[in-house]
Amino acid sequence: MFEVLVAALTTLLLAPLMIIFGRRFGIEGIDVHKPWKPRIPKTGGLAIILGSAAGISMLLWFSNDGISFPILAACLIAGLIGFYEDLQGEINPKLKPLLLVFASLPILFLGAYTPRPVIPFLGRTRLYRVYPVLVMISYPVVCNAVNSVDVLNGSVILTSIPFLVMSITIFYLRGDYRLMMIAFIILASCIAILPYNLYPARTFIGNSGSLFLGAAMTSIAIVGRMEMAAIIALIPQIMNEMHVIFSIGGLRSAKFVEKRPVRLEDGMLTASREKDAPITLLRMICAEAKVSEKTAVWIMMIIACFTAMLGLLTDVLFIEGMIQ
């Protein structure tokens, strides 16, 4: 558990430095859901990346297990793409998924996957040719899905925590302590950034943080052979991303979407009633209601907890008996 402590402390100590770094170099974003529209450094994700990297590196140092390095490399590639986006502005929405495919390469080239996923009711499949393609597709899908819920202070972290807790539970039940430690390390970094990222946020985690976490969850699901549980646990994020793409008619930059899904009234969030506004999870939460940002983000977390429980239930009922 020393690695977990290192990850948490590194993130906690680096977060204030990253805030200074973000302000110094103007890596900032506008907090649009506050009436006074403050400028917030979007460098908190770097503290998560460095904290998790420190923890996983220690794990790698103490027990060269063959899975820590591919997972860390995949996460770092995605985090780097996110950081480039934080620095240079939005990457072309059609190019970004292609770039995120690179995050799958460490897992594929280092063979850190088992192409025999267990499907409910069917059992273990043999997807030797198809599975690598699915691995490549999964990184852009999940990373963008996790990125899409980055709409409120703390929303990505609070919706990622249930997934990580579910993963830890599954690995504990299986007795897979290596993957349990990796999930624990990332969870520790997430919890450590919360004091800075929760409402009112002193730092955003930025694209670097959300893409890093997306890649971490994808890697954990693939290496840990909990694909089905992961898909179910990530339904809120996937639903959010997919419905936005459908409702705005394809992969387009949010900047060019005229109608907003929610609007701010007297400091409270309320859903747009316009038919052509994007369909998002937040819009559904705020339908016909005036919700504070703080409440909305906790509601998002409750939904993520619910899907994580469904994921765990699916894993226990349909997967675990057939995994070996």
Added chain:
Amino acid sequence: MKVLRNLLLIMLLITIVWITLLFISYIISVTVFYTLEHLPSAILPSILRVVIGLIIAGAWIIGWYQLTKAWLYKILLSRKEET
């Protein structure tokens, strides 16, 4: 209270999606994945099997979107705006 109603309705929608996802994953496994991995000798039934699997999966994705759209506009945003 409206937020609580919205939360419960979203959870109900997700439960429907979860149940149908389990069903769809089974359908894809016995159609698309099975054919691609086993490469059976009879080409026409295999192609048909993949096409049917993909159509069902595509229909499910569109169905999911349409259900969410209906859920938002017909249930969650159904009442007139308060003045």
